[in-house]
Every structure is written in C-alpha cells, then in structure tokens.
Amino acid sequence: MAVRDPAMTDVARLAGVSHQTVSRVLNGHPNVREQTRLRVQAAIAELGYRPNRAARALVTGRSQVIGVVAQNTTLYGPASLLAALEQTAAESGFAVSVGSVRDLDHRSISAVVERHLAHRVAGIVVIAPVESAGEALERLPQDVPLVTVDGDPHRPMPLVTVDQAAGARAATQHLLDAGHRTVWHVSGPSDWFDSAGRIEGWREALTSAGAEIPPLVPADWSAAAGYRCGQMLARMPDVTAVFTANDHLALGVLRALHEHGRRVPDDISVVGFDDVPEAAYFIPPLTTVRPDFGAVARASLEMLLTQIESVSGGALRRTIAPTLVARRSVAPPPRR
Amino acid sequence: MAVRDPAMTDVARLAGVSHQTVSRVLNGHPNVREQTRLRVQAAIAELGYRPNRAARALVTGRSQVIGVVAQNTTLYGPASLLAALEQTAAESGFAVSVGSVRDLDHRSISAVVERHLAHRVAGIVVIAPVESAGEALERLPQDVPLVTVDGDPHRPMPLVTVDQAAGARAATQHLLDAGHRTVWHVSGPSDWFDSAGRIEGWREALTSAGAEIPPLVPADWSAAAGYRCGQMLARMPDVTAVFTANDHLALGVLRALHEHGRRVPDDISVVGFDDVPEAAYFIPPLTTVRPDFGAVARASLEMLLTQIESVSGGALRRTIAPTLVARRSVAPPPRR
DNA sequence: CTGTCGGGTGTGACCGTTAACAAGGCATCG
DNA sequence: CGATGCCTTGTTAACGGTCACACCCGACAG
Known part of the structure; x- marks a missing residue:
C-alpha cells in the first residue's frame, strides 16, 4: 500500500532524461537547456517529487x-x-x-x-x-x-x-548620572560568563566614577532570588540604586521593595537587563538593557x-x- | 589533510569481522558472540567511530x-x-x-x-x-x-x-467562590483555539452559576494589550473580578489598575493563565492556571x-x- | 551415522543522491 | 574540411549503512 515516494530516477523517466540531468536542474546547474529544465520541472511537479536530503547528506558528507x-x-x-x-x-x-x-x-x-x-x-x-x-x-x-x-x-x-560589560556599564552609569552616589548589583549565577561580564562592567563604571563599590549580592536568574535579595536591600536605608543582572531578578526586587514600602523610583531606582517584553509593564516600567x-x-x-x-x-x-x-x-x- | 572519518568497514577490518557484524553489535542484535562483541566495541572505541545517521536514514527511509x-x-x-x-x-x-x-x-x-x-x-x-x-x-x-x-x-x-475550558472554568469558579457576582474576561487573539477554549470555559462557569455574562474584552497575548484593557476596566466601578487569558495580560492589567489606584486584590481580583515562573512575583503574586x-x-x-x-x-x-x-x-x- | 536445527557470521544488493568522466552535437576557426 | 572547443547530456561509481539470504558448524534427535 505505502508506495515508495518518487525518487530522481522516477522524475528522470517521466521527463525522458537521465537522473543526472534532474540533479542538475535541482541544483541550479548552468548548463541545462531551458526546454529540458522545463520538462524536468513539470515532471517534478507532476510526481510531487521531494529530494531526499538523507541521500544527499550521505554522498556529500x-x-x-x-x-x-x-x-x-x-x-x-x-x-x-x-x-x-x-x-x-x-x-x-x-x-x-x-x-x-x-x-x-x-x-x-x-x-x-x-x-x-x-x-x-x-x-x-x-x-x-x-x-x-x-x-x-x-x-x-x-x-x-x-x-x-x-x-x-x-x-x-x-x-x-x-557585550555584557558595556551593557552593565551603561546601566550603572545611567544610575550614577541620575545622581546616585553608588549602585548595588544583584548578580546572576557565578559560573555564567554573562554574570561575570555584567559584574565587570558594573565595577568598571563605579571605579571610573570614583564611587564606592558595595558588596556584590549574588543570586541566580530567577524572580524568586530577586525577591530574597530585594528583601535584604529593602532593609538597608542607604541603598538608593540597584542594578540587577536580568529583568526577572528586577521583578523580584521590585516586589520586595514594594512590600517593604520603599517606592520605586522615588526611594530606590532599579535597572534590569534583557528587556523582556513585559518589562515595560512592571510596576513601575523597568529601565533595562536590551541585547539584540x-x-x-x-x-x-x-x-x-x-x-x-x-x-x-x-x-x-x-x-x-x-x-x-x-x-x-x-x-x-x-x-x- | 581532512581524513574521511571512519566507517563501518574500517571498524570491521580492525576487528577482523565483516561490516555486518559491526552493524549487529551497534543495533544490539542478539546473535553475536560475547567475545566478538567486545572486539568490535574495542575497535569502535579505538577508531572513535561514529555511525552515520544519514546513511542509516537513507536505507531505512x-x-x-x-x-x-x-x-x-x-x-x-x-x-x-x-x-x-x-x-x-x-x-x-x-x-x-x-x-x-x-x-x-x-x-x-x-x-x-x-x-x-x-x-x-x-x-x-x-x-x-x-x-x-x-x-x-x-x-x-x-x-x-x-x-x-x-x-x-x-x-x-x-x-x-x-484542557483550556477546564482551566478557564476553574479560574472563573475560583473567583465566583470568593464571592464575586460575575467575572470579566480579557481574552487572547480570536483565531487561537486556546483563546476560544478559555472563553468557552469562562462562559460555562458563569452560566452554570447563573451569573451575568459581561461583554468580552478582546486582546492578544501581550502585556501591552493587557495594560490597555486594564485602563478601561479600571474606570468601570462595578468590575470586581477579572480573568485574563494569560499571565502577561494579567501583568498589564495589574499595572493599569495600580496606576488608577485600584488595589488588587482588595478592590479587584485578578486571575491569569500559564503560571509563568515570574507570576509568583507580580504585585501581588498572581493566582493563575498552570498547564503541564x-x-x-x-x-x-x-x-x-x-x-x-x-x-x-x-x-x-x-x-x-x-x-x-x-x-x-x-x-x-x-x-x- | 545422518538429518535437522539454530546460533554465529559473511556476501551481495540496494537505498537516492552527487561527482567524475565520457560522449555526442554543433559551431567556430585555421 | 578537419581539428578544436563548448554546450548538453548520459554512464558509472561511490557514499555508509541495512536487509535478505547463504553458509558454516556444532548439538541433538532419530
């Protein structure tokens, strides 16, 4: 019942040419007469022929x-x-x-x-x-x-x-430009290069601005971790600016701050990373860094x-x- | 320079058997002597042989x-x-x-x-x-x-x-159980079956509870759309419960309500769909429906x-x- | 002792494609 | 007018597996 689907030779037979000519047509080889090409294409269409990539892969390697x-x-x-x-x-x-x-x-x-x-x-x-x-x-x-x-x-x-570092630098600088004396950083998991790069950029921006470098707040990528860190940060009255390693962390931080009655951005400013599509609809809309x-x-x-x-x-x-x-x-x- | 990577025959030659025996070892065929099997496996390891799936695909179809x-x-x-x-x-x-x-x-x-x-x-x-x-x-x-x-x-x-309908029913019923007289629904794009199923479930729950069916609020899946719909809903004083077709819509709604000073859940209750990992960290944490x-x-x-x-x-x-x-x-x- | 059976192995064809080469036809050129 | 070349097409051999079958050999039954 299940008939074998058509192969090159079937097309060739129908078009009255050799299978090689069919191959040439398929691969856009130059030296094929227009008329032959059309005949072959017609045969392909008629049979519903579909080249077998597996065979091709086998021979080409x-x-x-x-x-x-x-x-x-x-x-x-x-x-x-x-x-x-x-x-x-x-x-x-x-x-x-x-x-x-x-x-x-x-x-x-x-x-x-x-x-x-x-x-x-x-x-x-x-x-x-x-x-x-x-x-x-x-x-x-x-x-x-x-x-x-x-x-x-x-x-x-x-x-x-x-360029993680550049992004982190921009984020940190943006906060410094707004007038903050320093910026805290909630980082991603320590074994990710992304985290490392963002930490590096954050440090650089701080250093070149001559700002104090607060201790790193290590986390993973989850909103849950952000929430935990946020609860800690919320209790520290001198924290006014936080840069988180991604938007989900920021979301968690945002909620923790909210629960502690610390207003964003009035009391604390927050910047994320990634620009997830929802970031514009966080409370408040999140300033973030968008990788392309x-x-x-x-x-x-x-x-x-x-x-x-x-x-x-x-x-x-x-x-x-x-x-x-x-x-x-x-x-x-x-x-x- | 680029030597052809080893094929079955190479393994066979090294192990002193036929390529067919190698094939049998590879496919866990029963009738192979233990000793032969080991010899073949050793040869495979020595050559770093890797079966060519393309060839296999060709012959098996x-x-x-x-x-x-x-x-x-x-x-x-x-x-x-x-x-x-x-x-x-x-x-x-x-x-x-x-x-x-x-x-x-x-x-x-x-x-x-x-x-x-x-x-x-x-x-x-x-x-x-x-x-x-x-x-x-x-x-x-x-x-x-x-x-x-x-x-x-x-x-x-x-x-x-x-089972979209069941999920939507559960969400709607949950809101009705909390004491709401009816539930509004912000739906997904109209050509998605997911949307249709969720609308259906919402209607069913309302109908069987004898509740009034408010007009549908059509949207897409984005937080942006949720925000727009939320702005509208926030202005309608008799809206006390909203079920959104997904969590991102809910996020948008949440923010719109927040901006209009309507508290969630005190003034309005919201339920989403999907249980995205961040949903637990929305403000407030979002009640939602989790598909497995x-x-x-x-x-x-x-x-x-x-x-x-x-x-x-x-x-x-x-x-x-x-x-x-x-x-x-x-x-x-x-x-x- | 011979026939049968089945475990273990080898042989050859084949899957559908591309590559290399050969070959025929026709035009151009010396 | 024959040699030369390009354009077009066909022929054949791979590629690396699986499948069907044949074969050998020892065990075991009749």
Whole structure:
C-alpha cells in the first residue's frame, strides 16, 4: 500500500532524461537547456517529487542542518536566541536541530555534540554561557565548524557575544548620572560568563566614577532570588540604586521593595537587563538593557557559514553592543 | 589533510569481522558472540567511530528525527513545550528539528512541513493553535506520522491539547467562590483555539452559576494589550473580578489598575493563565492556571511514537488537565 | 551415522543522491 | 574540411549503512 515516494530516477523517466540531468536542474546547474529544465520541472511537479536530503547528506558528507547546543531554552534569552537562529538559518536553507542539555558539564555537552556529529551536521552553535562548557569544547573534534555564543572570552574559539560589560556599564552609569552616589548589583549565577561580564562592567563604571563599590549580592536568574535579595536591600536605608543582572531578578526586587514600602523610583531606582517584553509593564516600567538577539543570531550564523564554506577556520570574534532602554524605574536619589 | 572519518568497514577490518557484524553489535542484535562483541566495541572505541545517521536514514527511509512546526517560540508556552518535547524525544533517541514559522497560514506551514519531509523525519509535531493551520494540515501527505498540539478540536487529527475550558472554568469558579457576582474576561487573539477554549470555559462557569455574562474584552497575548484593557476596566466601578487569558495580560492589567489606584486584590481580583515562573512575583503574586507542558510533550511524543511504530494511525486524542495555583491576587469583593 | 536445527557470521544488493568522466552535437576557426 | 572547443547530456561509481539470504558448524534427535 505505502508506495515508495518518487525518487530522481522516477522524475528522470517521466521527463525522458537521465537522473543526472534532474540533479542538475535541482541544483541550479548552468548548463541545462531551458526546454529540458522545463520538462524536468513539470515532471517534478507532476510526481510531487521531494529530494531526499538523507541521500544527499550521505554522498556529500554533510547535511544542511545546523546543530544547536543549549541549556534551558525556556529562559527568555536562550529562547529568543534560538528563535532568531532558526529564522536566520532557514533563510540560508539550513534546518536547525536543537539539543538541550540539562547541565552544562562536560559529559552532557559532548553527548549532545556527538549526536549532532552522528547526523553529520554542517556546523554547530553552542550556547554555552558557563565555564564547564568551555572545557568540554576544547576536547571536541576539530574538524566541524563551530561557533560559541556567550562563551568564554578567554578561550581561542570562534565566539559571538553580547557585550555584557558595556551593557552593565551603561546601566550603572545611567544610575550614577541620575545622581546616585553608588549602585548595588544583584548578580546572576557565578559560573555564567554573562554574570561575570555584567559584574565587570558594573565595577568598571563605579571605579571610573570614583564611587564606592558595595558588596556584590549574588543570586541566580530567577524572580524568586530577586525577591530574597530585594528583601535584604529593602532593609538597608542607604541603598538608593540597584542594578540587577536580568529583568526577572528586577521583578523580584521590585516586589520586595514594594512590600517593604520603599517606592520605586522615588526611594530606590532599579535597572534590569534583557528587556523582556513585559518589562515595560512592571510596576513601575523597568529601565533595562536590551541585547539584540537577532544580531547575535545573524553574526553567529555568518561566522558559521564562512567556516563551512572555506576550510580556513580562524578564531574570529564578534561582539554585539546592547542598548539602554530608559523607562520609569530610575530617578534621582531622595534628598537626605 | 581532512581524513574521511571512519566507517563501518574500517571498524570491521580492525576487528577482523565483516561490516555486518559491526552493524549487529551497534543495533544490539542478539546473535553475536560475547567475545566478538567486545572486539568490535574495542575497535569502535579505538577508531572513535561514529555511525552515520544519514546513511542509516537513507536505507531505512526514515531518520531518527522529529520535526516540529511552531510559531513564535519566544512566548513562554511554546518555548516550554518545545523544551519539554526535546527532552522527551532525546530520551527515546530522537533528535528534534524546529521549523519556526512567522505566520500560521497555509503556505508557511506547508513550506516548513515540506522541509521536514525532505529530511525524511520520522514524525511531525505541529504546534498549531490557530484556525488557518488546521486547513493547511488537511492537505498534507497522509503517510507521515503527525500529531497536532493545541490544534482544532473539531478536526479528525491526532491531537494533544491542554484542557483550556477546564482551566478557564476553574479560574472563573475560583473567583465566583470568593464571592464575586460575575467575572470579566480579557481574552487572547480570536483565531487561537486556546483563546476560544478559555472563553468557552469562562462562559460555562458563569452560566452554570447563573451569573451575568459581561461583554468580552478582546486582546492578544501581550502585556501591552493587557495594560490597555486594564485602563478601561479600571474606570468601570462595578468590575470586581477579572480573568485574563494569560499571565502577561494579567501583568498589564495589574499595572493599569495600580496606576488608577485600584488595589488588587482588595478592590479587584485578578486571575491569569500559564503560571509563568515570574507570576509568583507580580504585585501581588498572581493566582493563575498552570498547564503541564511536560505532560503535553510526553503525550504528544507517545502518540507520535505509536504511529511511527505501527502503521495503524487512528485519530487519537489526549487532553491534559491544568491545575489552579492560588496566590494572593484573589479576595472577596469589596463591600458596597 | 545422518538429518535437522539454530546460533554465529559473511556476501551481495540496494537505498537516492552527487561527482567524475565520457560522449555526442554543433559551431567556430585555421 | 578537419581539428578544436563548448554546450548538453548520459554512464558509472561511490557514499555508509541495512536487509535478505547463504553458509558454516556444532548439538541433538532419530
């Protein structure tokens, strides 16, 4: 019952040519007579022929698929990146195969990479924001095109990254400009490069302004953690400005401050990072830093494609600058 | 320079057996002597051999890949679903290839499906929450295993869906139980089945309680729309309870109410849908309805796998019941 | 002792495509 | 007018697996 779907030879027979000619038409080869091309295309349409990518992949050695390694694609950042990556890849005729990984340790990562390699993917994008990922990548086979996103800046791998430090500097500076004497920072998990970069930028801005550097408030990426830290900060009367490592942390902080009767921005100013779509509707609307995920995706794919096309795999690097989005959660500090 | 990576025959030669025996070892075939198996495994390890899935896909006619068709995987719901799907698929040895689609119209959908078909995916999961998607799917080739998620309940296709109506009923009933005379509903986009189901459940709960049915407040899924609707609702003194079609709408509503000085839950109660991780940190913490995305993913994959294994593709259906998560955004209505 | 059975292994064809090469036709050129 | 070349097309051999089948060999029954 289940008839084998048509192959090139079927098309060839119907069009009265050889299968090779069909292949040529399909791949846009120049030297095919217009008339033949039309006959072949008609036959393709009539049979509903669909080229078998698996066969193509077998003979060429690479499939038109890009493998992505990511962790927790539920978070806004990774999810946006993934979506943008998929869009961009599709435009270049590539499919995207995701491999999520629970932990970003060596074993999990190489397992997923192995899976991608078994599929003979054309290239791999690793969204690997933590230390342990970097180690895993160094031991990988060298012959597959690979780009890391938000990875370790100190490793010699092709890397596309959001300029976390610049974003953090902008956020911190924005608060200082508003008149705050210093800025507290609620940071992301310590093993993420994103966190490290944001901490660095925050420190830099403070240092170059000659401001005192308050102790770091460590957290993870969750609103829950933000809430806990917020409760602490709310009790400290000299805190007037807080920069959180992402918007969800900010949300938690906002609520804790609210519960303690400390008004934002009148008593305390808050700045986040990520510009999640809802940030404009927090209470109050959150001033934050927006990374351009589309640009990151485009840069990654571009780097990957040049690696795929030419064998010369130089250690490139691209940095995408984020922009500050000013909203209503920042104001001058209260008068003493 | 770039040496061809090892194939089965290389392993066979090293182990002193035939390529067929290697194949048997790889596929866990029973009739292989223990000693031979070990020799083969040693050879595999020594060469760093990695089976070529493309070749396998070619000869078997199907690759161990599941294609997903989705729109806007940036939204929390789809993103969670996608992640869960990927996890579950990986456990069964399947990879997941995403095909995002900007619009869920016929052309876009079939383009993506075509792409998946060209890769000879083992099955397709369509996250197709809107009307136009359903039409597109009916004209698709019948011979590929396919499951729709949150699709049209009236179409005879294998479908896994969150019981939107039940969730909405629970939310509405929860508000009525608190003492509200009626409940307003801010709905999602009209062409989404999710919206329709939630509207239906809301109406049902109201009807069976003998409550008056206020006019529907139509919106989309964004906090921005919620804010606009909230501004309107805030001006209507007789509104005491609002059920929004998702949490982001609720966030927008919350802020609008806050700005108009209407306290939640003292003056107005609000219930959302989705239970995004941040919902517990809204001001106030949001009572909402939590769909179990993991369960949806598991059910979808299960259905898909049974279709893949046996050709008998009956029109199955699975419905996942969501649960109400009570938090602090609901209280009895203010005394007159 | 011979026939049968089944565990263990090898042989060859085949899946659908691309790459390399060959070959025919026709025009251009010396 | 034959050599040369390009344009167009066909032929054949890979690619790296799986499948169907054949084969060998020892155990065991008749």
